[in-house]
Amino acid sequence: MNRLIYYIVTLILTIGYSADSLAFQSEKIVSSIEEFNTAVDNAEPGSVIVMKDGKWKDVALKLTGEGTSKSPITLKAQTKGGVTIEGESYLELGGNFLIVEDLFFTNGYTPTNTVIQFKSDKRIANNSTVKNCVIENFTQPDRDTDDHWVEFWGRNNSLDHCYIAGKSNTGPTVRVYLKGNEHINNRHQIVNNYFGPRPRKGGPHGETLQIGDSYTSMTPSYTNISHNLFDRCNGEVEIISSKSNLNTFSNNVFFESEGSLVLRHGNYATIDANLFIGNDNSSNIGGIRVINTGHWITNNYFYKLTGEEFRAPLAVMNGIPKSPLNRYNQVTDVVVAYNSWIDCGTPWNFGVGSNVDQSEVLPASEIRSARAERMLVANNVIYSDRECAITRRYDSIDGVTFKNNTIGGAVVNDINDTGVLSNAITIEKKGDMLFIPKEKLDEVHMGFDFETIKTDLFGASRENQPRAGAVVIAPEKGRKLVDFSKYGPNWFKPKEENKNIPAITVSTAKALIEAIEKGESGVEILLEKGEYVFTKPLDITKKITLKAKNVKQKVKMSFNTEDAAFKMHPNGRLALENISINGTNKQDAIRTLEKQMSSAYNIFITNSQFENFKSILQTSKSSFADTIQIKNSKFINFQNGIQLANETDDTGEYNAEFLIVENSNFENFQNSVIDYYRGGYDESTIGGNMILTGNTFSLSGLADETKILIKNRGIVHVTVADNTFKNNSVDLIAVLWGEKGQKPMNNKITNSGEFKIVENLELKLMY
Numbered sequence: 001m002n003r004l005i006y007y008i009v010t011l012i013l014t015i016g017y018s019a020d021s022l023a024f025q026s027e028k029i030v031s032s033i034e035e036f037n038t039a040v041d042n043a044e045p046g047s048v049i050v051m052k053d054g055k056w057k058d059v060a061l062k063l064t065g066e067g068t069s070k071s072p073i074t075l076k077a078q079t080k081g082g083v084t085i086e087g088e089s090y091l092e093l094g095g096n097f098l099i100v101e102d103l104f105f106t107n108g109y110t111p112t113n114t115v116i117q118f119k120s121d122k123r124i125a126n127n128s129t130v131k132n133c134v135i136e137n138f139t140q141p142d143r144d145t146d147d148h149w150v151e152f153w154g155r156n157n158s159l160d161h162c163y164i165a166g167k168s169n170t171g172p173t174v175r176v177y178l179k180g181n182e183h184i185n186n187r188h189q190i191v192n193n194y195f196g197p198r199p200r201k202g203g204p205h206g207e208t209l210q211i212g213d214s215y216t217s218m219t220p221s222y223t224n225i226s227h228n229l230f231d232r233c234n235g236e237v238e239i240i241s242s243k244s245n246l247n248t249f250s251n252n253v254f255f256e257s258e259g260s261l262v263l264r265h266g267n268y269a270t271i272d273a274n275l276f277i278g279n280d281n282s283s284n285i286g287g288i289r290v291i292n293t294g295h296w297i298t299n300n301y302f303y304k305l306t307g308e309e310f311r312a313p314l315a316v317m318n319g320i321p322k323s324p325l326n327r328y329n330q331v332t333d334v335v336v337a338y339n340s341w342i343d344c345g346t347p348w349n350f351g352v353g354s355n356v357d358q359s360e361v362l363p364a365s366e367i368r369s370a371r372a373e374r375m376l377v378a379n380n381v382i383y384s385d386r387e388c389a390i391t392r393r394y395d396s397i398d399g400v401t402f403k404n405n406t407i408g409g410a411v412v413n414d415i416n417d418t419g420v421l422s423n424a425i426t427i428e429k430k431g432d433m434l435f436i437p438k439e440k441l442d443e444v445h446m447g448f449d450f451e452t453i454k455t456d457l458f459g460a461s462r463e464n465q466p467r468a469g470a471v472v473i474a475p476e477k478g479r480k481l482v483d484f485s486k487y488g489p490n491w492f493k494p495k496e497e498n499k500n501i502p503a504i505t506v507s508t509a510k511a512l513i514e515a516i517e518k519g520e521s522g523v524e525i526l527l528e529k530g531e532y533v534f535t536k537p538l539d540i541t542k543k544i545t546l547k548a549k550n551v552k553q554k555v556k557m558s559f560n561t562e563d564a565a566f567k568m569h570p571n572g573r574l575a576l577e578n579i580s581i582n583g584t585n586k587q588d589a590i591r592t593l594e595k596q597m598s599s600a601y602n603i604f605i606t607n608s609q610f611e612n613f614k615s616i617l618q619t620s621k622s623s624f625a626d627t628i629q630i631k632n633s634k635f636i637n638f639q640n641g642i643q644l645a646n647e648t649d650d651t652g653e654y655n656a657e658f659l660i661v662e663n664s665n666f667e668n669f670q671n672s673v674i675d676y677y678r679g680g681y682d683e684s685t686i687g688g689n690m691i692l693t694g695n696t697f698s699l700s701g702l703a704d705e706t707k708i709l710i711k712n713r714g715i716v717h718v719t720v721a722d723n724t725f726k727n728n729s730v731d732l733i734a735v736l737w738g739e740k741g742q743k744p745m746n747n748k749i750t751n752s753g754e755f756k757i758v759e760n761l762e763l764k765l766m767y
Contacts, residue, residue, distance in 0.1 A: 045071035053082035067097030094123030137166035163488035165196025194488030203653035206235030212244030214326035217265030260286035286311030312349035351395025381469035403445035548578035641673035650679035669700035678714035688715035
């Protein structure tokens with residue numbers, strides 16, 4: 001009997017040793033796409049395909065196979081981050097129990113619709129993971145080209161500890177599909193990722209995450225989005241667009257991201273223990289926007305969020321009665337409990353999107369008149385040193401019940417309801433950006449199922465520790481509220497911009513051209529006194545500042561060029577200070593490339609003068625400027641002014657986010673001075689910002705067919721104040737959008753027509 005046991009044990013050990021040896025022997029290093037494909041064809045459970053370190057360019061990586069839970073098929077880099085995937089490349093996964101790790105996508109773009117897809121041809125991936133990978137600036141050459149950087153299909157797939165940043169073209173960064181039974185109840189895991197900066201896009205379809213779509217929005221997904229960092233994800237008003245049922249959003253950090261977590265479609269989402277961190281500089285940083293039914297919003301901490309309406313810290317929307325799937329369902333049976341709003345603007349916005357007063361320009365199917373019903377707001381804390389009301393109401397809130405909410409500081413109680421208590425809260429700083437009341441606030445409302453709210457923001461137990469607000473027990477002293485090092489792969493750190501670049505001084509046109517071409521991005525080029533003559537445009541491919549060395553005397557630049565003085569490229573930033581620039585009336589002062597404007601450019605003009613050009617700025621259709629800022633400058637003898645009106649498909653796209661013009665003079669323009677356009681009725685493009693203050697406009701508009709001096713159709717945020725308009729040959733200075741609160745203020749008008757205010761602007765419907 002003992003001998004039999006001995007043989008059995010020996011056999012088991014031998015089999016185990018053989019299995020381990022087989023696993024070791026199955027590791028295969030590949031150095032070409034041909035070797036990669038052969039290794040994939042021969043892959044078995046336990047196979048490890050190792051991509052040799054180096055640059056892999058223009059490769060279609062298709063990892064397919066059938067691994068097991070204990071013996072997955074793995075694809076990895078020889079060393080972490082040592083494999084860069086560049087050019088026109090992509091990765092697909094198909095099969096079961098596949099793992100991809102440590103790859104770096106950079107210096108390229110996908111020639112398909114995806115960079116990483118959990119599906120290869122028609123073969124779906126299940127139980128598969130992409131982890132510790134980086135996709136950085138792998139954006140399409142043309143901003144209008146649509147793609148997704150990660151597409152989820154199948155079930156039980158994961159995106160874990162990845163860094164993804166820099167997408168500037170159309171399409172959500174990460175998209176979850178639910179088309180078919182094999183993709184629902186998917187329980188995908190999107191966890192521990194660092195979603196780095198996504199620049200402003202200037203239109204819709206710029207989400208960082210989209211889970212489902214309108215037509216699968218009533219489908220159960222159970223996708224889990226937890227422990228991720230969303231760092232300055234500014235693509236559009238929806239950072240996350242949840243369009244399916246039963247998704248969970250927990251323990252995420254939304255850091256200075258200009259948008260919101262939006263429960264766009266679908267029901268029964270859990271939004272628990274998230275941090276929403278804003279700042280004092282942007283009024284576009286939002287919190288949570290609520291649509292549909294059954295959501296629980298608990299233990300969240302909102303800090304310095306000053307957005308309003310769609311970007312409010314908490315935006316509760318009106319719905320459309322009998323709404324179609326792609327519009328807005330009524331908010332019902334939503335719980336908002338144990339949250340904290342600290343130093344925010346008006347924290348609760350109710351009836352957002354109410355538009356009954358626009359019935360003359362919108363069909364009945366677009367009128368959002370269904371107010372929130374059976375909504376409970378309980379045990380929340382609101383504190384601010386700045387005076388603000390608790391609510392901004394666009395409709396009645398008679399369907400909302402308030403219980404044991406406490407306000408303090410300079411917050412004004414504008415709700416005549418016993419469920420909001422005006423207490424003298426003493427706020428205490430517990431760490432960077434973390435403030436909690438000293439008072440215990442232990443009188444809390446115990447609503448239906450409230451016993452299921454077991455922990456607070458930091459995971460401390462709520463059992464036997466009743467306390468309003470997001471925090472029951474403050475974390476240990478010195479703990480960072482946001483620890484950036486916790487997210488993404490541990491082998492990768494995004495490059496920091498060099499801010500200590502020495503200035504370059506030049507005295508000739510040739511030296512200036514060389515400094516622009518060879519200087520580091522961010523360089524300041526100082527121009528000695530004199531005249532600089534150019535016969536070719538200056539290409540701005542990086543951050544460049546051109547500045548007169550003597551601040552008391554302008555430097556003169558003359559251009560005898562064909563199409564432009566300055567050509568803006570993607571990511572170009574041109575700053576001009578104390579420079580006089582002259583053309584020959586044959587070229588534009590500044591223009592963008594006609595194609596492949598993949599990323600935003602910026603223009604800053606200060607204390608400068610332009611004379612004798614076709615236009616100040618001429619843009620191509622798909623180009624996009626984040627900011628155009630003009631201060632204390634003068635523009636004389638132009639055919640056209642600032643041309644930002646080439647996105648005319650009426651799909652919500654526009655050519656610039658911010659146009660700011662202050663204390664400047666515009667004289668003798670044949671046509672309009674500004675043409676800035678956004679078309680299409682789409683609340684996802686709450687964009688376009690035009691600020692005109694302290695300027696003088698004269699002797700312009702004679703040849704303009706519309707007889708409008710400043711065109712700003714469809715631009716939402718418009719300020720026209722303290723300007724002077726004299727002797728302009730136009731009928732209208734501008735047409736302002738009354739429904740958006742636009743009105744002229746303190747302008748002086750002499751022989752220059754008038755302002756017209758249109759209350760409800762008729763726009764092309766996009767749905």
